[in-house]
Amino acid sequence: MERLSLSNAAFEGDNNAYLFADGSAVTLIDTGDWMATTREQLETALSQHGLGLADIDRILLTHWHHDHCGLAGEIQAESGADVYVHAADAALVEGDEAAWNAMDDRYRQYFEKWGMPEDKQAALRERLTDGETTVETPTVTTFEDGETFSVTDSDLEVVHTSGHAAGLCMFEAAIDGERQVFAGDALLPVYTPNVGGADIRVDRPLEKYLRALQGIVDADYDRAWPGHRTPIDDPAGRAQYIIEHHEERSWRVLNALDRRGSCDTWTVSADLFGELEDIHILHGPGEAYAHLEHLAREGTVVREGTEYRLADGVADALTELEGERWPLAY
Incomplete structure (x- = not known):
């Protein structure tokens, strides 16, 4: 497994994509965002392992946020890769117009419910549409909690961790004799993932996220590979810190x-x-x-x-x- 670091201007820090190149299917966990610079960085990182975008057979997405799935459509168009994501996030990843319109309507309702001032609403809408462009979206295959994917010498098991996003998932694996987990944005080494605003579709987001964090504490993984920044050597301790x-x-x-x-x-x-x-x-x-x-x-x-x-x-x-x-x- 190789961690590929991809730039991200957001506060969470650089994104990670994870490459499994030695199995029967070359697999990528997350892709980085849709920016041209990110694509160049991903292509450069892949080339260091003798690969190009056309060699990717399978993409596993942790969730729908663009900095994790933005290049999935372009990679699929070039390689024919199968793209997998939790069922709760599938419509957004595929760019379904009805799903995105429903999201926009929900934003407006919540801004009013929260008492957000008009000038802040206008500034936020401008931020959410800033740099909006046509992004190539993939056709996806959905997965659910507990499903497994074979990579290299181990299996990745889906662990659904709703809260930050409705379909947010981790991928648990036995690697080098250790219990490790690819945590996406469920567990970050510096910032605490936002709940409530990051995906306004989630019902009872804090309750669900606290339950997911307790699951990480109970699992007592040896290492977590987060969606941003560097690996976490004490996942249980970090999860307990976020609970507190x-x-x-x-x-x-x-x-x-x-x-x-x-x-x-x-x-x-x-x-x-x-x-x-x-x-x-x-x-x-x-x-x-x-x-x-x-x-x-x-x-x-x-x-x-x-x-x-x-x-x-x-x-x-x-x-x-x-x-x-x-x-x-x-």
């Missing part, structure tokens, strides 16, 4: 409601993250909304229309637990 990060963020959400009283998602987001620009205009309130809805289901927060307030008695509990994490159920 979300518990701490829930405390901050409750604290914001305690200080501000009843308020909407955008106000809570501003309290957590301050002034937002670029893609963070989406990710900030999305994350706040995911936490607010999760806490509402737990009964510690009450939603009234588009505003949230602390449930009766929670303010006293906050005082008693000051300095501790807020324990999240999932």
Whole structure:
């Protein structure tokens, strides 16, 4: 297996694609985005292993975000490669017009529900369509949790980890006598993957992501190969850190409601993250909304229309637990 590093201007850092070249089917996990510079980098990296795009037989996608699947259509057009993705993300990867229109409608509904100001909505729509171009999209074959793909001397088993994206999946494998996992954006070494804004189709995104993280803790992998940046040598420890990060963020959400009283998602987001620009205009309130809805289901927060307030008695509990994490159920 070879890790191919591909540039990415986004805050997560360089993307990774993973190459399995020695099996019966030359396989690539993720492709990088659709930019011409990324294609050049991928071609250069493949050439160092005596391969070109035309030699790729199979592409396994971790999820639908363009920085992970952007070149899948071009590679398929050149090589005839089979492209696989979880069923929940298939329509978006294939560029299905109805699926993307439904996503756009959902964005508009959520921007209003969150209380996002008009100028921020306009700036975000401009960001989401910036550099929009015609991208060659692939025809995909879907997979589900538990399916396996043979590569080199091992099998890759699909582990569905919804939260950051509806169809986000990892691929678990036994490599060099170790339990390893290709984690996509389920586990990143520096940033905590956004929940709530990164895929607004996901119902109960924080609950699902916390469950996925606990699964990583329980699996106790020897190594994780993330979708961005460098390998993670203690996946369980990193997953536990992110669980605790979300518990701490829930405390901050409750604290914001305690200080501000009843308020909407955008106000809570501003309290957590301050002034937002670029893609963070989406990710900030999305994350706040995911936490607010999760806490509402737990009964510690009450939603009234588009505003949230602390449930009766929670303010006293906050005082008693000051300095501790807020324990999240999932």
